[in-house]
Amino acid sequence: MYPLFFRLVFSRLDPERAHHLAVRWIRLVARVPVLRTFVAAALAPRHKELRTEALGLRLHSPFGLAAGFDKNALAIDGLAMLGFDHVEIGTVTGEPQPGNPRKRLFRLVQDRALINRMGFNNEGSAAVAARLAARTPVFRTVLGVNIGKTKVVPEEEAAADYVKSAERLAPHADYLVVNVSSPNTPGLRNLQATQALRPLLTAVREAADRAVTGRRVPLLVKIAPDLADEDVDAVADLAVELGLDGIIATNTTVAREGLGLRAAPSVTAETGGLSGAPLKERSLEVLRRLHARVGDRVTLVGVGGIEDAEDAWRRILAGATLVQGYSAFIYQGPFWARGIHKGLAARLRSSPYATLADAVGADVRKHA
Numbered sequence: 001m002y003p004l005f006f007r008l009v010f011s012r013l014d015p016e017r018a019h020h021l022a023v024r025w026i027r028l029v030a031r032v033p034v035l036r037t038f039v040a041a042a043l044a045p046r047h048k049e050l051r052t053e054a055l056g057l058r059l060h061s062p063f064g065l066a067a068g069f070d071k072n073a074l075a076i077d078g079l080a081m082l083g084f085d086h087v088e089i090g091t092v093t094g095e096p097q098p099g100n101p102r103k104r105l106f107r108l109v110q111d112r113a114l115i116n117r118m119g120f121n122n123e124g125s126a127a128v129a130a131r132l133a134a135r136t137p138v139f140r141t142v143l144g145v146n147i148g149k150t151k152v153v154p155e156e157e158a159a160a161d162y163v164k165s166a167e168r169l170a171p172h173a174d175y176l177v178v179n180v181s182s183p184n185t186p187g188l189r190n191l192q193a194t195q196a197l198r199p200l201l202t203a204v205r206e207a208a209d210r211a212v213t214g215r216r217v218p219l220l221v222k223i224a225p226d227l228a229d230e231d232v233d234a235v236a237d238l239a240v241e242l243g244l245d246g247i248i249a250t251n252t253t254v255a256r257e258g259l260g261l262r263a264a265p266s267v268t269a270e271t272g273g274l275s276g277a278p279l280k281e282r283s284l285e286v287l288r289r290l291h292a293r294v295g296d297r298v299t300l301v302g303v304g305g306i307e308d309a310e311d312a313w314r315r316i317l318a319g320a321t322l323v324q325g326y327s328a329f330i331y332q333g334p335f336w337a338r339g340i341h342k343g344l345a346a347r348l349r350s351s352p353y354a355t356l357a358d359a360v361g362a363d364v365r366k367h368a
C-alpha cells in the first residue's frame, strides 16, 4: 500500500515538504493514546531473541533510526511507535542555523537513493535541550543525540562549539555522537584527522562528564565512507586509545563514480551526500575494516544503504552491534522497521548462533 501512496502522493511533492508532512502525521498519531498504542502494537513488535545490550544500554532490538530524520527531537515517540528501537536525533549544532538554501534534498527513485545538502538546519542546542527536558516519554526508546559544528564557527574553534552542545544535551542523551562526517558543512570532515579528532573527542568526553554525574554517557564518533582505508584504521586506533564507546559507520558519500547510478546526470551532479542503496557496499566495507581493527573493544554501529533484514543481518555478521537506516524509510514507509525486526529474528533463529551477540562479527571470525 505504501509504495502506491508514495507514487501517488509523496513523489509528487517536493522531498522536503513531503518530509515535514510525514513528521507532522507521525506526531499527530503519536498524540492520540488509543491510536498510538494500536500502531505500536502492530509496528513495534517485540521479538525476545532480538534483545540487545550495547553501550551499557538495554534495547529491544539492534535496529534504529539514523540521524537527520528528526533533527530537532520533535517526533521521538512517534518514531518509537513505528518500531525504531533507538532514535538518533540531530545533528544539533551549538547555535541555531537555517542550513543551506533550498532546494537541498533530491530523490533518486530508481537508485533507491537520496542526495542531500541540508547543511545541519536545526534549532540549536539550547532549544533542543529545552525540548528534551520538557519531554515525558511515552515509549521506552534509547535516545541518541548527534552533535555537529555550527557553520559560522571557524574550524579552530570547533571544539568549543561541540562542548557547548555536549554540556546542554548530554544530560538528556542515552548516548552522544560526535558527527565529523557530514559533507555539507565546509571543513567539517577535516576534523576526522586524528590530530584534530583527538582533542575534540577528549573535550567532548570531559564536557559530558562535567554535565552528567552518576552515569557515564557513552560517546561515539560518526565517520564518512569516503575516508581512505588508512584513515579508517587511524580513527579505529584512536577510538581504542581514547576508550571511545563506539563508531558509527557511515555517513553519506560525496562519491558518484562507480556506483552504477541510474538517475539523470542533472540529479546525480547535485552537490551533497548520497545515501541509500548505492552506499551499501562501501559502508559494509568500512564496517568490516573497523571490526577487524577494534574487535569487541569498541561498539560498532552499521549504517548506510540498509534496506531490508538481509542487509541488517550482514552488518551484524560483519561486526555491527547496532544497525540504523534512513533513506529506505522514505521509500518503504511505516512498515519498514517491522519487516526488519521480523526478518532479523527469523535469520537469527535459523542461524547457528544462540544469541544476537554471538552473531556480531561472526563473518570476520570465520574468515580469520
Ligand SMILES: Cc1cc2nc3c(=O)[nH]c(=O)nc-3n(C[C@H](O)[C@H](O)[C@H](O)COP(=O)(O)O)c2cc1C
Pocket: 066, 067, 068, 069, 071, 090, 091, 105, 114, 116, 118, 120, 146, 179, 182, 222, 250, 251, 252, 275, 276, 277, 279, 303, 304, 305, 306, 324, 325, 326, 327, 328
Ligand atoms: C536528508 C538526510 C539528512 C541527514 N542528516 C544527517 C545529520 O544531520 N547528521 C548525521 O549524522 N547524518 C545525517 N544523515 C545521514 C544518515 O544518518 C545516514 O548516515 C546516511 O543517510 C546513510 O544511511 P541510509 O543509506 O540508510 O540513508 C542524513 C541523511 C539524509 C538522507
